Amino acid sequence: MHSAETSAPRPRRFFAAGPLTGRIRVPGDKSISHRSIMLGALAVGRTRVTGLLEGEDVMATAAAMRAMGATIDRLETGASGPEWVIDGVGVGGLLQPKQALDMGNSGTSTRLLMGLVASHAITATFIGDASLSKRPMGRVIDPLSQMGADFTAAPSGHGGGRLPLTLRGISPAVPISYRLPVASAQVKSAVLLAGLNTPGITTVIEPVPTRDHSERMLRGFGAELTVEVAPDGTRTIHLVGEAELRPQTIEVPGDPSSAAFFVVAALLVPGSDLVVENVGLNPTRAALFDVLRAMGGQIEELDRRDVGGEPVADLRVRHSALTGIAVDPAVVPSMVDEFPVLFVAAALASGRTVTTGLEELRVKESDRIAVMRAALEQAGATVTETEDGLIIEGTGGDPLRGTNNAPVATHLDHRIAMSMAVAGLASKGGVEIDDTRPIATSFPAFEVLLAQAGGTT
Ligand code: S3P
Numbered sequence: 018m019h020s021a022e023t024s025a026p027r028p029r030r031f032f033a034a035g036p037l038t039g040r041i042r043v044p045g046d047k048s049i050s051h052r053s054i055m056l057g058a059l060a061v062g063r064t065r066v067t068g069l070l071e072g073e074d075v076m077a078t079a080a081a082m083r084a085m086g087a088t089i090d091r092l093e094t095g096a097s098g099p100e101w102v103i104d105g106v107g108v109g110g111l112l113q114p115k116q117a118l119d120m121g122n123s124g125t126s127t128r129l130l131m132g133l134v135a136s137h138a139i140t141a142t143f144i145g146d147a148s149l150s151k152r153p154m155g156r157v158i159d160p161l162s163q164m165g166a167d168f169t170a171a172p173s174g175h176g177g178g179r180l181p182l183t184l185r186g187i188s189p190a191v192p193i194s195y196r197l198p199v200a201s202a203q204v205k206s207a208v209l210l211a212g213l214n215t216p217g218i219t220t221v222i223e224p225v226p227t228r229d230h231s232e233r234m235l236r237g238f239g240a241e242l243t244v245e246v247a248p249d250g251t252r253t254i255h256l257v258g259e260a261e262l263r264p265q266t267i268e269v270p271g272d273p274s275s276a277a278f279f280v281v282a283a284l285l286v287p288g289s290d291l292v293v294e295n296v297g298l299n300p301t302r303a304a305l306f307d308v309l310r311a312m313g314g315q316i317e318e319l320d321r322r323d324v325g326g327e328p329v330a331d332l333r334v335r336h337s338a339l340t341g342i343a344v345d346p347a348v349v350p351s352m353v354d355e356f357p358v359l360f361v362a363a364a365l366a367s368g369r370t371v372t373t374g375l376e377e378l379r380v381k382e383s384d385r386i387a388v389m390r391a392a393l394e395q396a397g398a399t400v401t402e403t404e405d406g407l408i409i410e411g412t413g414g415d416p417l418r419g420t421n422n423a424p425v426a427t428h429l430d431h432r433i434a435m436s437m438a439v440a441g442l443a444s445k446g447g448v449e450i451d452d453t454r455p456i457a458t459s460f461p462a463f464e465v466l467l468a469q470a471g472g473t474t
Pocket of ligand 1 (some may be wrong): 204
């Protein structure tokens, strides 16, 4: 069970302490960690993974893959950190889970695993926490139903394509050609993963590019996958089904979405000079750093290298005077999870920041437009909410007032909690968060690293 549902809320006030200095290392990438476990569990033989993110979301994926027959163990190997060892069942080999699959807070686990189950002749019930049970699953139900899978809502559920849902998969499934109606790597990945055990060629057409970890990793495991890019940027991905996956040794690069909180904190807190090590810089993920640089942020890439087939660097970040900006909506998919913390940076910049094209933020772990508007206002920022974004008038570098009586509500959303913690570091009176437990879904060491960097006491 997700920890935020089995223990009491853990409120905390985050204050301005000192500058952030020294070196910290961010944990493994969440998207890549999920995919390592899923593909490892479908390969024939033993996959080894280092740098895996040991957050609750990834552990929900691991538990589900175990429930469907994979053997997954964590080995303590010493200095270089733990190694995860996965013995796969082979494509087509997933077993009927005996109990409902508990997805906790994790949309990625839910949607990608629905893809895997869809093309196996097994039935699985997916359940999740209060946040996940509000999120739309219609976006994966549509294509997976076209492939032949059958979805039934629980009578007790919210209806309208929300969890709990029971999915009856089918084998052989029908290969489809699917044009994504929303820019979503989760939907793209669900269809591709369903295509793995489907005879023939499964095609996904992506008008707006989204994170491409599934494509990279499927190829790495030996699947026949091609990508054509049209002059207008549309990507057409073909996957040859009934694939045989070969086990891999994977080093998971650091998560740019986790690094984001430390990068913004160091930009905002006077005197900071921090190196954030091991940051994944896949171009489909890294737009936040470009936007912050365009706002005047001093972010330097050191020791650019390749880790696990992904570009990685250490980022040296120094306190900077930021200027507001109009963020190009074209970059939204490559920083879709980073807007809450960008809003915090904008609240401290000089002048106005305008964001548009953020409709998808309303269906994340919380409605991140409405929730960040409320939270930033409570902390003293000047914010206007529009249908598809926020307009923020920055303080020009002056600290925010901070929250007075009521704590900010994080709505079971880890990124709201961490973003408002960063706002607290840049405030006079501190920002009180109603619950820090959700942070463990993606970044269990966040508070420890923040203290280590000097950002809190
Ligand atoms: C993810 C895709 C994104 C992102 C999520 C992880 C993935 O969701 O917000 O945190 O691993 O594929 P969408 O595809 O729904 O935008």
